[in-house]
Amino acid sequence: MSHFYFSLTNPEVELLLKKEMSIGYPNLKLSYSRPGFLTFKAENSVLFNPWMSRLSGICLGKKTLGELSSLSKAWLWKRLDSFTAPDELVALSEKSLFKIGEKVTLIMMVGENEYWLGEYILKRSHFQTPGEESSIQKREVPSRAYYKIAEAYEAFDLPMDYEEKVLELGSAPGGASLFLLDQELKVIGVDPAEMDKSILAKRNFKHIRKPFETLNAENFQEDIDWIVSDVNLPPTVVVKEVERFLTFLEPRGLVLTLKLNQDRYLRMLKPIVESFRKKGFTQVELKYLPSHRQEIALIALR
Ligand SMILES: C[S@@+](CC[C@H](N)C(=O)[O-])C[C@H]1O[C@@H](n2cnc3c(N)ncnc32)[C@H](O)[C@@H]1O
Known part of the structure; x- marks a missing residue:
């Protein structure tokens, strides 16, 4: 019997997802896809949880509106905001509540009149929204990195405390920095490039305008509780530098954006997770966030 799986992801990372599939799930074949929605077929059931997916699960196939009318509880996700969903599906989705650990039934509106049905188990690190859409409000921010850290903070309920x-x-x-300062944290920003003036003006922000390779233990008179990184350098370089910082700093947690602009970086993810586990981080997870492009967040907590 064939088994089908779905993946919802951001169109700009689909090629990378396909590459990940060829490495990590060689027995799954692409079955059907539209930008942002892909299904895969396997002859045997597998644990399907590709990194490059915003959301993945079991695919129960394409359904007619009539077939969906028997559902008493389901969320509705639309591939494009411009799609007009039938009122009854919108109402069903709005009244459906799912608890952590429960199986979510997801109606995926892939085209104006095209519906697919999927199932997945709702985890704590899910956004608890249909299709893992971000629930972070859009606002004027210095960069997209605001949303990346905000989404990681929400998904992992990061235990960042006042003035850490x-x-x-x-x-x-x-x-x-803006997001972290808004959470009443103190931020030391390391970057040779210029910071937005509004950030420089904040009392709890200190800028070290240097490349991070030039810093060592002498630059830190105080304890550091968190290391956050979103640097446009290969993951190997970022991880090596963070590991160097860990030789003289003892943060409670790390939130690293790993840029995956080359396929070969995919193979490095597992060893990177293992190496942070060995360094005493008990929870180390990778999550593809709604605002991500060719990148992934690594969260490590002690
Ligand atoms: C994607 S941007 C960071 C966005 C930023 N986190 C924000 O919230 O707006 C990448 C940054 O990495 C910085 N960068 C690159 N190499 C660096 C290095 N060796 N040390 C410190 N910063 C570096 C660049 O100057 C650039 O500002």
Whole structure:
């Protein structure tokens, strides 16, 4: 018997997802796809959880509106905001509540009149929204990094406490700093590039305008509680530098954006997760966030 799986992801990472499939799920074949929606077929059931997916699960196939009318509880996801969903499906989705650990039934509106049905188990690190859409409000921010850290914070319920100190590597122009400062954290931003003036003006922000390779233990008189990084350098370089910081700093947690602009970086993800586990981080997870492009977040907590 064939088994089908679905993946919802951002169109700009689909090629990378296909590459991940060829490495990690060689027995799954692409079955059907539209931008942002892909299904795969396997002859045997597998645990399907590709990194490059915003959301993945079991695909129960294409359904007619009539077939969907028997559902008493389901969320509705639309591939494009411009699609007009039938009122009854919108109402069904709005009244459906799912608890952590429960199986979610997801109606995926892939075209104006094209519906697919899927199932997945709702995890704590899911956004608890249909299709893993971000629930972070759009606002004027110095950069997209604001949303990346905000989404990681929400998905992992990051235990960042009042006035804890964050070392932010690659902080300019300051999207992530803005979010962290809004959470009443103190931020030391390391970046040779210029910070947004609004960030520089904040009392709890300190800019070290240098490449992070030039910093060592002498630059830190105070304890650092978190290391956050979103640097446009290969993951190997970022991880090596963060590991160097860990030789003289003892943060409670790390939130690293790993840029995956080359296929070969995919193979490095598992060893990177393992190496942070060995360094005493008990929870180490990778998550593809709604605002991500060719990148992934690594969250490590002690
Ligand atoms: C994607 S941007 C960071 C966005 C930023 N986190 C924000 O919230 O706006 C990448 C940044 O990495 C910085 N960068 C690159 N190499 C670096 C290095 N060796 N040390 C510190 N920053 C570096 C760049 O100057 C650039 O500002």
